[in-house]
Amino acid sequence: MAEKLIKEMGLPKSMANVFAARNITTAKEVLSLTEFDLMHLLDVGMAQVSSAVARISEVACPPYQTALSLMEQRVQKEEHGGHLPTDLKGLDEALCGGIPFGVLTELVGPAGIGKTQFCMKLSLLASLPAVYGGLNGHVIYIDVESKFSSRRMIEIGVKSFPDLFKMTGVIQEMAGRILVLRPTSLSKFTESLQQIKESLLQRQVKLLVIDSMAAIISRGYGHGASRQHLLGWHISFIKSLAEISRIPIVVTNQVRSQTHEEGCQYSFQVQRTEDPAGYDSHLVAALGINWAHAVTIRLVLEAKSGQRFIKLAKSPMSPPLAFPFNITSAGISLLNDIGTELKGAEINRIHYHGHSEIINFDGKGCSDKWGKPT
Ligand SMILES: Nc1ncnc2c1ncn2[C@@H]1O[C@H](COP(=O)(O)OP(=O)(O)OP(=O)(O)O)[C@@H](O)[C@H]1O
Numbered sequence: 001m002a003e004k005l006i007k008e009m010g011l012p013k014s015m016a017n018v019f020a021a022r023n024i025t026t027a028k029e030v031l032s033l034t035e036f037d038l039m040h041l042l043d044v045g046m047a048q049v050s051s052a053v054a055r056i057s058e059v060a061c062p063p064y065q066t067a068l069s070l071m072e073q074r075v076q077k078e079e080h081g082g083h084l085p086t087d088l089k090g091l092d093e094a095l096c097g098g099i100p101f102g103v104l105t106e107l108v109g110p111a112g113i114g115k116t117q118f119c120m121k122l123s124l125l126a127s128l129p130a131v132y133g134g135l136n137g138h139v140i141y142i143d144v145e146s147k148f149s150s151r152r153m154i155e156i157g158v159k160s161f162p163d164l165f166k167m168t169g170v171i172q173e174m175a176g177r178i179l180v181l182r183p184t185s186l187s188k189f190t191e192s193l194q195q196i197k198e199s200l201l202q203r204q205v206k207l208l209v210i211d212s213m214a215a216i217i218s219r220g221y222g223h224g225a226s227r228q229h230l231l232g233w234h235i236s237f238i239k240s241l242a243e244i245s246r247i248p249i250v251v252t253n254q255v256r257s258q259t260h261e262e263g264c265q266y267s268f269q270v271q272r273t274e275d276p277a278g279y280d281s282h283l284v285a286a287l288g289i290n291w292a293h294a295v296t297i298r299l300v301l302e303a304k305s306g307q308r309f310i311k312l313a314k315s316p317m318s319p320p321l322a323f324p325f326n327i328t329s330a331g332i333s334l335l336n337d338i339g340t341e342l343k344g345a346e347i348n349r350i351h352y353h354g355h356s357e358i359i360n361f362d363g364k365g366c367s368d369k370w371g372k373p374t
Contacts (some may be wrong), residue, residue, distance in 0.1 A: 002028035002060060002177075009059045015052050018042050023358045027060035049276050057149070077260050082128055084207060084248045085133050087160070088120075088336030091310065094318040095297065099248040104239060104294060107252040108285045110352045112359030114308060114327050115252040118208045118301070120153045121331040122250055126207035127177040137206025139178045140196055142189070159330035166218055189216045193237055199246040208241065212252040214286035231287065235294045251295070254286040279323030283350040306354030312339065313347050320347040 004027045006019045007219050020039055024030060029039065030053065038049045065073075065213030092098045099122065108117045123141055128134025141148055158165045158173060165171060185190035199205060210216070217231055242249045285292065292298070298314035310332075311322045321339030327334055 002026065002031070004060050006030065006056065009056055011055055012190075013050060015044075017050075018044060018182040020278065028054050030056050031060065040365065053191055072188075084122065084135060086122065087133065087312070088323070088332065088334045088337075090321075090323050090334050090339055091312065092359070093314065093337070094312050094321050094339060097318050099250060100297065101123075101248050102242050102246045102297035103150055103249070104242055105248060105250045105297040106108075106253055106295040107250065107299050107301060108255065109350065110255050110283070110303070110355055113303060113352075113355070114325070114332055115301055116147045116211055117152075117156075117327050118332050119157055119211050119250060119252065120148065121160075122207060123148055123178050123209060124153055124157050124174065124331075126248075127174045128161070128164070132164055135206040137177070137204045138203055139207045140199070141178055141180045141184050142208075142210045142216075143180050144189070144212055144219075146182055147211065150175055150178075150180075153178070154329060154333035160326075161360045177253060183216065186219050190234070193241070194236075197241060197244075200247065206247055207243070208245075208247060208249045208250070210251045212254055213291075214252070214254040217287065226362045232290060237291060239294055245304060253291070256286045258284045272356065285350070300348065300350055302349075302351040303355035303358055304353050306356060306357050309351075310334075311342065311347070313342075 006025055006027065007016055009027070011015075011019075017043070019025070019030070020327065024041075033041070035046065035049050035053060038044075038053070039046060042049065047184070083092075083100050084094065085092050085098035086095075107118055109115055111314075116345055119141070123139045125133065126135045126137055126139050128136070130136050154171055157171070183192050193262050196208065198206070238249060238251070293307075295314065296316065297312070300311040300313045302309050303309065308325050308327070309322050310325050311320065312318055313320055320342040323337070323339045324335040328334060329332075
């Protein structure tokens with residue numbers, strides 16, 4: 001806002017010319033001077049300066065909004081935006097319809113828990129016709145680790161929507177709507193994001209997936225404070241993409257061990273406990289506090305006593321809930337649509353108890369999963 005141009009503020013032409021002649025071009029430059037300084041600099045009277053400053057302030061600083069007007073705007077946006085249903089009834093109910101448009105949704109969890117499976121299902125759903133609960137749109141899938149498998153996605157489609165996928169040409173049409181990008185470095189990723197900005201606004205893109213953000217960031221940045229600092233640019237860029245395009249952006253995040261120095265500084269991190277089983281007391285999300293604040297919806301995928309759970313750990317519209325789920329040939333499905341409410345440290349704890357037993361799927365029926373992605 002502060003960078004808004006004076007010439008675009010509807011000032012009287014004579015006054016706009018005076019600013020231009022003194023090389024004062026932005027609201028920031030005007031508002032950082034006193035009225036007295038401006039009178040002196042512009043060589044105009046107090047009345048003209050006051051009225052120009054009042055106009056510039058009004059345009060540069062948005063007026064306050066009431067809760068009522070925010071609610072009305074939200075209802076209006078819902079009509080144009082809304083949610084991408086996940087096809088997981090309990091989760092969709094908790095999210096008031098699915099993954100919300102215009103914000104970042106994070107999927108975080110240990111390796112092999114099902115983040116990519118979830119992303120592939122969401123991509124399929126976004127590309128499906130509206131009568132099947134889809135968004136009838138295109139998807140941009142940034143596949144950092146070459147984990148996206150078109151064969152697996154089609155398998156999910158065929159098993160979940162057999163009638164639709166029986167029709168001639170449907171597989172080609174759905175698969176053709178998903179654009180997979182595989183950036184090989186952080187700079188290529190940054191370049192792709194900038195290009196995506198254009199296509200999001202021009203094309204019928206209804207979903208952007210970044211799988212995984214942690215992997216791409218770790219390729220380009222070192223560790224610690226410098227990484228957090230540089231991550232800031234990507235966070236604000238991706239957030240602005242979501243806000244401008246009003247589409248859902250789903251980003252995966254990995255987990256890592258918590259170091260001794262970190263202790264337990266933030267509420268979203270796992271409390272260090274003396275876990276007698278020693279299973280999972282040190283797992284935290286790989287991207288830190290800045291990232292955690294940037295996401296609006298946080299879904300933690302975890303394993304507990306050999307059972308997979310999906311936890312709605314952060315949401316502005318729902319209490320924290322956990323749903324048991326499994327992965328079948330039809331993709332992710334909930335075992336229970338009634339979520340268990342979570343309290344305290346449990347909300348953000350990332351369990352992987354019995355994780356190795358459940359991820360050892362033999363891959364039959366989806367031969368490419370463990371080989372080269374197709
Ligand atoms: N056709 C299938 N039927 C049943 N389960 C499957 C099938 N294909 C994959 N899986 C399950 O999905 C799991 C892999 O999930 P996914 O690749 O989504 O993990 P991830 O969380 O993205 O892991 P990473 O962090 O390593 O990328 C496997 O462990 C397996 O249990």
